[in-house]
Amino acid sequence: MSDGRILLKNGTVVTLDPELGDISGGDVLINDGRIEQVGQEINAPGAEVVRADGMIVMPGLIDTHLHMWQHPLRGLGQHVWGFPDYSAHVFNLRERYGPQEMHDATYTCGLDALNNGTTTVLDFCHNVLTEEHAEGSLRAHRETGQRVLFAYGMLGRDDRLVEERPSRLAHVTRLAGELNTDKTNLVRLGLALTTLTYASIEDVRAEVEHARGLGLQMTIHQNVHAEVFRLHEAGLLSGDLLPVHSNNLTDAEIGLLASCGCAISFTAEGEHSDGHSMSVIGRADRAGVLPTLGVDAPSFTDPDMFAQLRATYNIMRATESQWERQEGRWPVRRYEGSPYVTSRRVLEYATVNAAKAIGLGDDLGTLTPGKQADIVMLNSGLFGIASGDPAYHILHYSTARDIDSVLVAGRFRKRAGRLLDVDFDKLAATAVGLRSRIIGDA
Structure with a gap:
């Protein structure tokens, strides 16, 4: 059983923290909605392990x-x-x-x-x-x-x-x-x-x-x-x-x-x-x-x-x-x-x-221990992560379709390519009905 912690394991971690840098084969340990530890080979007995092999782990946008x-x-x-x-x-x-x-x-x-x-x-x-x-x-x-x-x-x-x-x-x-x-x-x-x-x-x-x-x-x-x-x-x-x-x-x-x-x-x-x-x-x-x-x-x-x-x-x-x-x-x-x-x-x-800019620089924007665990896990695709700076891959070789998982405050809102806790039939019907009510014959 998980003790409530989540360990994102063995990804290319783009922390955007100038002191931590990028970590190949990196782990991110999440505890109580915040980042507890970032590094390699983190040992966290009892934590739920989520494999990030072949993925870029980055701050949420x-x-x-x-x-x-x-x-x-x-x-x-x-x-x-x-x-x-x-x-x-x-x-x-x-x-x-x-x-x-x-x-x-x-x-x-x-x-x-x-x-x-x-x-x-x-x-x-x-x-x-x-x-x-x-x-x-x-x-x-x-x-x-x-x-x-x-x-x-x-x-x-x-x-x-x-x-x-x-x-x-x-x-x-x-x-x-x-x-x-x-x-x-x-x-x-x-x-x-x-x-x-x-x-x-x-x-x-x-x-x-x-x-x-x-x-x-x-x-x-x-x-x-x-x-x-x-x-x-x-x-x-x-x-x-x-x-x-x-x-x-x-x-x-x-x-x-x-x-x-x-x-x-x-x-x-x-x-x-x-x-x-x-x-x-x-x-x-x-x-x-x-x-x-x-x-x-x-x-x-x-x-x-x-x-x-x-x-x-x-x-x-x-x-x-x-x-x-x-x-x-x-x-x-x-x-x-x-x-x-x-x-x-x-x-x-x-x-x-x-x-x-929105007053949350101490809590968001980098994967730094102590900050909120707002994280995107990005699949690198069939051909792997592009050479050079991982930011090259994020900007030029990936799209939103490559997103495997999204966490907000340490909670998965999307996992394995699918939004969680969403009634998709109801969502689609809501969107269609709303569009009809607003646009009508416009």
């Missing part, structure tokens, strides 16, 4: 920007071109959601992302039309077993934003008392601020001050030129605020973010396909701003962080080579500092950096 309520809208965003088109054909459907639709959409999205190796997600929920909408999403999060920072959206119905703000913040206070006082909760509360495109700086200030009074992590869409300057001038920039997208940042604005310890969430696949400038990822990284990655909207992007990792690497590589050509350094040749982007660096965007 962290998505720092996902609109989970859009899961039933999958595909609708593929034909849009620009924000007005998106607003007309996708975002307008938000009014068709009630609390049950929010629950079902969040539940199906959470399981989809878990199945793809995302152990932690920042759910940027900008469809909180009522308190019950938020409660519906939170109920789903409690059911999936995924680790979640639920960023309560302050964007409601546009004609009632100002008058509803006090009651919304009161609801945030109540939820924070329920969720954030117990550190064992997998679901925590954060705040998704009103976008400056739709609100005054004083409106945003009121939200920021309320969130900081409660100790909440915050995130904000940053799409319009000079918004970071406006936040800086108002004294609102700090490391507890995670801007998203930020493709139009000047070097000076990047410097402001770096000086206050901010990270940025990039949704490279969606941003690139929508025509945004992609140079900011590399510029921000070089300046000391922590890059992190998100899927963004399931209406046009699959909730698959492995796809985001590869897209980000390739986009950054292309941007860097374009810069070399513009500077007359062609054909490209290696020199100190070029190329800047590496596979391991990008992998850290969705693990180490992301954990820090």
Whole structure:
């Protein structure tokens, strides 16, 4: 009989801990939801032994920007071109959601992302039309077993934003008392601020001050030129605020973010396909701003962080080579500092950096003893692990289909290629019925 401990045995352990490094033929011992020991030939009598032969054992992936309520809208965003088109054909459907639709959409999205190796997600929920909408999403999060920072959206119905703000913040206070006082909760509360495109700086200030009074992590869409300057001038920039997208940042604005310890969430696949400038990822990284990655909207992007990792690497590589050509350094040749982007660096965007960005750097992001056991076990396939850095294999030779197992807080949520504790017939029926109710004849 197992004593409650789990020993992952004989895998290629990619710890992302600079002191531990990668361990060939490595073991990971899990006890009470946390990593107890990492090394070779760990002796743990009484522990359940799970073979990891031929597998990569790595930290779970962290998505720092996902609109989970859009899961039933999958595909609708593929034909849009620009924000007005998106607003007309996708975002307008938000009014068709009630609390049950929010629950079902969040539940199906959470399981989809878990199945793809995302152990932690920042759910940027900008469809909180009522308190019950938020409660519906939170109920789903409690059911999936995924680790979640639920960023309560302050964007409601546009004609009632100002008058509803006090009651919304009161609801945030109540939820924070329920969720954030117990550190064992997998679901925590954060705040998704009103976008400056739709609100005054004083409106945003009121939200920021309320969130900081409660100790909440915050995130904000940053799409319009000079918004970071406006936040800086108002004294609102700090490391507890995670801007998203930020493709139009000047070097000076990047410097402001770096000086206050901010990270940025990039949704490279969606941003690139929508025509945004992609140079900011590399510029921000070089300046000391922590890059992190998100899927963004399931209406046009699959909730698959492995796809985001590869897209980000390739986009950054292309941007860097374009810069070399513009500077007359062609054909490209290696020199100190070029190329800047590496596979391991990008992998850290969705693990180490992301954990820090959502306030969980001490608990997540690396396979370090004492941290939470949020782990992905990745099959290497018929031909084994690629040569060189194991990060090469993770980014360039694997997909979400290769995931054997996913653990969150030391509990298997997927094992031997199959999600656990899920009624698949019911899940499929929920997804079909939800899509019918929301999309209808749209």
